[in-house]
Amino acid sequence: MSSTTPHLPLTTSKDKPAMPSRAMQTDERVRRISPWRSFIGRPEFGSIAGTVLVFVLFGIFAGDSGMFNLDGVMNWAQVAAYLGIIAVGACLLMIAGEFDLSIGSMIGFAGMMMAVPSMFMGWPMWASVLFAFAGCMGLGWLNGYLVVRTRLPSFIVTLAFMFILRGLTLVLSTYFSNSTIVSGVGDKVGSDPLVSTLFQGSALHGLFAWLAQASIIAKLPNGNPIVAGIPKVLLWWLLMAAAAGFVLSRTRFGNWIFTVGGDAVAAQNVGVPVRRVKISLFVFTAFCACLFGVLQVADVGSAAADRGLQKEFEAIIAAVIGGALLTGGYGSVVGACFGALIFGVVQIGISYTSFDSDWYRVFLGAMLLLAVLFNHYVRLHATRSK
Amino acid sequence: MSDDYILQLENVSKFFGTVIALQDVTLRLRRGEVHCLLGDNGAGKSTLIKTLAGVHPPSGGRYLVEGHDVHFSSPREALDRGIATVYQDLALVPLMSVARNFFAGREPMRKWFGLIPVMDVDYAARVAEEKLADMGIHVRSPHQAVGTMSGGERQCLAIARAIHFGAKVLILDEPTAALGVKQSCNVLKLIHTARARGISVIFITHNVHHAYPIGDSFTLLNRGQSMGTFAKDDISRESLLDMMAGGSEIQSLVAELEGRAA
Numbered sequence: 001m002s003s004t005t006p007h008l009p010l011t012t013s014k015d016k017p018a019m020p021s022r023a024m025q026t027d028e029r030v031r032r033i034s035p036w037r038s039f040i041g042r043p044e045f046g047s048i049a050g051t052v053l054v055f056v057l058f059g060i061f062a063g064d065s066g067m068f069n070l071d072g073v074m075n076w077a078q079v080a081a082y083l084g085i086i087a088v089g090a091c092l093l094m095i096a097g098e099f100d101l102s103i104g105s106m107i108g109f110a111g112m113m114m115a116v117p118s119m120f121m122g123w124p125m126w127a128s129v130l131f132a133f134a135g136c137m138g139l140g141w142l143n144g145y146l147v148v149r150t151r152l153p154s155f156i157v158t159l160a161f162m163f164i165l166r167g168l169t170l171v172l173s174t175y176f177s178n179s180t181i182v183s184g185v186g187d188k189v190g191s192d193p194l195v196s197t198l199f200q201g202s203a204l205h206g207l208f209a210w211l212a213q214a215s216i217i218a219k220l221p222n223g224n225p226i227v228a229g230i231p232k233v234l235l236w237w238l239l240m241a242a243a244a245g246f247v248l249s250r251t252r253f254g255n256w257i258f259t260v261g262g263d264a265v266a267a268q269n270v271g272v273p274v275r276r277v278k279i280s281l282f283v284f285t286a287f288c289a290c291l292f293g294v295l296q297v298a299d300v301g302s303a304a305a306d307r308g309l310q311k312e313f314e315a316i317i318a319a320v321i322g323g324a325l326l327t328g329g330y331g332s333v334v335g336a337c338f339g340a341l342i343f344g345v346v347q348i349g350i351s352y353t354s355f356d357s358d359w360y361r362v363f364l365g366a367m368l369l370l371a372v373l374f375n376h377y378v379r380l381h382a383t384r385s386k
Numbered sequence: 387m388s389d390d391y392i393l394q395l396e397n398v399s400k401f402f403g404t405v406i407a408l409q410d411v412t413l414r415l416r417r418g419e420v421h422c423l424l425g426d427n428g429a430g431k432s433t434l435i436k437t438l439a440g441v442h443p444p445s446g447g448r449y450l451v452e453g454h455d456v457h458f459s460s461p462r463e464a465l466d467r468g469i470a471t472v473y474q475d476l477a478l479v480p481l482m483s484v485a486r487n488f489f490a491g492r493e494p495m496r497k498w499f500g501l502i503p504v505m506d507v508d509y510a511a512r513v514a515e516e517k518l519a520d521m522g523i524h525v526r527s528p529h530q531a532v533g534t535m536s537g538g539e540r541q542c543l544a545i546a547r548a549i550h551f552g553a554k555v556l557i558l559d560e561p562t563a564a565l566g567v568k569q570s571c572n573v574l575k576l577i578h579t580a581r582a583r584g585i586s587v588i589f590i591t592h593n594v595h596h597a598y599p600i601g602d603s604f605t606l607l608n609r610g611q612s613m614g615t616f617a618k619d620d621i622s623r624e625s626l627l628d629m630m631a632g633g634s635e636i637q638s639l640v641a642e643l644e645g646r647a648a
Binding site: 250251252254255256258259262263265266267269270271272325329330379 | 461462473475476477478479480481482486489490491492493495503504505507
């Protein structure tokens with residue numbers, strides 16, 4: 001596009017004195033910023049510092065408890081991965097200046113959309129999963145469309161969907177199975193090669209067996225590795241984070257996300273399709289929620305009406321700890337992933353320590369407060385005129 | 387000889403319901419001149435800008451670009467003809483870097499491995515810095531947030547961006563309104579630089595002291611009507627001041643105050 005933009009020959013003016021050469025342009029007001037200072041100015045700094053902090057804390061209080069053994073690591077990494085997947089979606093949406101409070105309900109609803117057709121209507125599992133993704137993304141589109149059309153705050157529109165979808169999940173579940181849980185889905189997933197390959201269990205078994213053979217990782221008494229492989233949810237998290245991080249920092253669409261969230265009017269004036277950007281991010285967030293739901297159903301083996309409860313808040317908290325501003329225009333995918341990692345470490349790690357696990361929420365609340373204060377300071381710093 | 391003019395409004399009127407925002411206004415912009423549009427608040431300056439920028443179609447009269455009648459239905463069309471408007475809000479995002487702002491909506495692209503389209507961030511940074519330097523503005527780093535720049539620097543960034551993207555006519559909406567003396571001076575210098583490169587400028591202001599040094603011709607607006615266009619040789623700063631709505635009022639106020647002091 002830029003190659004077709006007309007450029008004026010800006011350097012052909014003859015009546016102007018020559019511009020100062022680049023060597024002369026050193027401005028006495030320019031201050032060298034140390035790499036350290038520029039690092040703490042980055043959006044993900046808070047979450048990386050927080051991650052270091054929790055690792056140090058748990059290293060002290062649970063260092064010898066097995067939390068940092070391979071099976072312990074897989075344990076909390078898996079929790080972080082689930083949250084990380086939706087935090088990535090929530091983060092991009094927040095940078096674009098919107099919220100989605102229906103993420104948690106969408107997770108439960110996705111599970112039902114996957115379980116009901118396959119268990120009660122005779123659909124093949126792959127078709128049900130496809131249906132769940134299509135349905136969720138359609139709902140995400142509807143969320144986005146309503147927000148950009150009505151110009152209502154996304155908070156209120158998606159709050160409505162949080163209740164609608166949670167209610168529908170419950171209605172579907174009780175209508176078809178007479179209970180709030182639809183069980184037996186795991187076996188059906190297992191018998192579908194495509195779906196089980198994509199979403200169920202773990203991967204890289206050969207590598208782990210080899211590592212165990214080479215005594216690099218611990219073995220069970222029967223000679224198998226202590227952990228069969230990397231849970232697929234972890235791979236999905238890495239994939240989603242890498243893709244979203246790439247899009248945000250490297251592509252045109254990523255620049256649009258920042259522009260739209262930073263100032264929607266300015267974005268409109270420079271020709272960014274504000275509505276399209278916002279709607280597609282609502283769709284992406286719904287996709288992430290559906291991925292969470294499908295992975296969880298495949299892993300746990302059942303769909304239940306209370307799945308994903310409060311996950312929308314956890315996703316938003318992870319994004320905020322990761323440096324995303326509530327007002328949009330600022331944030332990072334890497335930061336959101338570290339935010340999710342903090343969740344996983346604290347939630348699982350606390351049971352490895354002698355602390356009561358009820359402290360988990362207290363710790364997270366404090367973490368959130370700290371992060372918000374820190375982000376507020378960063379924004380003041382970034383928008384302050386000299 | 388209408389060919390001298392890059393942009394003309396001939397007897398343009400604009401009505402909003404019963405309100406007459408503009409009445410038979412004629413404004414002719416010569417190629418490569420700085421044309422100052424002077425008027426107090428409510429004189430119709432904003433409506434005139436928006437008519438030029440393609441936001442409002444005129445209710446009556448003709449709008450010509452390079453001698454041809456045009457009927458813009460959106461600002462995009464005006465932009466495609468090289469008519470760029472820099473509004474007071476500047477369309478800049480404070481939290482984003484200079485480079486990203488400079489190219490927002492018109493990102494330079496390159497391909498990774500000849501396949502994956504990515505934004506050419508290095509190119510954006512280099513070009514943004516160069517183009518700003520060409521205009522005499524030196525940023526600390528193209529990666530610094532626009533929010534850390536002063537109002538004058540932001541104004542200059544927005545103008546430099548419009549020029550880079552092919553503006554032949556620059557419409558500047560009160561570019562010096564919120565600025566201090568030194569920063570206003572920088573913006574005036576930038577307008578001079580733009581003119582030296584053959585760009586025609588419409589400079590909207592209510593400050594005669596900013597308009598007079600830089601302007602080649604002056605059109606005064608008062609309550610939706612043009613009080614005429616004057617070349618710089620034909621009018622003095624004092625008579626301009628007098629003609630501005632409020633000029634006579636200020637003078638009578640001055641006289642009254644001086645009388646009281648005496």
